[in-house]
Amino acid sequence: AQSVTQPDIHITVSEGASLELRCNYSYGATPYLFWYVQSPGQGLQLLLKYFSGDTLVQGIKGFEAEFKRSQSSFNLRKPSVHWSDAAEYFCAVGAGFGNEKLTFGTGTRLTIIP
Amino acid sequence: DAGITQSPRHKVTETGTPVTLRCHQTENHRYMYWYRQDPGHGLRLIHYSYGVKDTDKGEVSDGYSVSRSKTEDFLLTLESATSSQTSVYFCAGAINQGNEQYFGPGTRLTVT
Numbered sequence: 511a512q513s514v515t516q517p518d519i520h521i522t523v524s525e526g527a528s529l530e531l532r533c534n535y536s537y538g539a540t541p542y543l544f545w546y547v548q549s550p551g552q553g554l555q556l557l558l559k560y561f562s563g564d565t566l567v568q569g570i571k572g573f574e575a576e577f578k579r580s581q582s583s584f585n586l587r588k589p590s591v592h593w594s595d596a597a598e599y600f601c602a603v604g605a606g607f608g609n610e611k612l613t614f615g616t617g618t619r620l621t622i623i624p
Numbered sequence: 625d626a627g628i629t630q631s632p633r634h635k636v637t638e639t640g641t642p643v644t645l646r647c648h649q650t651e652n653h654r655y656m657y658w659y660r661q662d663p664g665h666g667l668r669l670i671h672y673s674y675g676v677k678d679t680d681k682g683e684v685s686d687g688y689s690v691s692r693s694k695t696e697d698f699l700l701t702l703e704s705a706t707s708s709q710t711s712v713y714f715c716a717g718a719i720n721q722g723n724e725q726y727f728g729p730g731t732r733l734t735v736t
Binding site: 544546552553554555600610612614615616 | 628655657664665666667668669672674680682714716718724725726727728729730
């Protein structure tokens, strides 16, 4: 069974600074990987996904993530954060086609300070 | 995602009463999911459906049942609500297995 770890419960960054949110997964084969964002009181919105191919994937709102098989990681990055990026971020892993379920991490809450 | 709606959005109920939450989708998602979200636990899968009348349990299914009589609607029922079921419930849909899931806005349920 797959699992996901987001080691940082809460991160605070200054507006305009760079951001990296960590995600480590456990799965025996090549996983399907996702990052979602949740604003307060809202549902989850898909930021980006990795299924195969180029290990650096681009998403919406200027986010990108890099799949590193050797480190079992799929970290989310943004070069310059905006106050509107304050939210909770969830990494999720799926076992790929043929498996219906995703496993979510416990989330990282991002606070932006002026 | 505007294609998935949930009702009600907020509900307060008493311990021991039955509760049904509704998820409605207009995106022709074959797969539908119910999650609960609690602080420190992220999202945990309650039940999911892989087609009309086809459902299966997730990791926290005790005390919950689901039904899917048509593609568009996926119902979650708490047969006898308990305080431990106070949570925010999210419905999600996916076109195919393994694909990204799209989420509804959530239902905040409080059991007193």
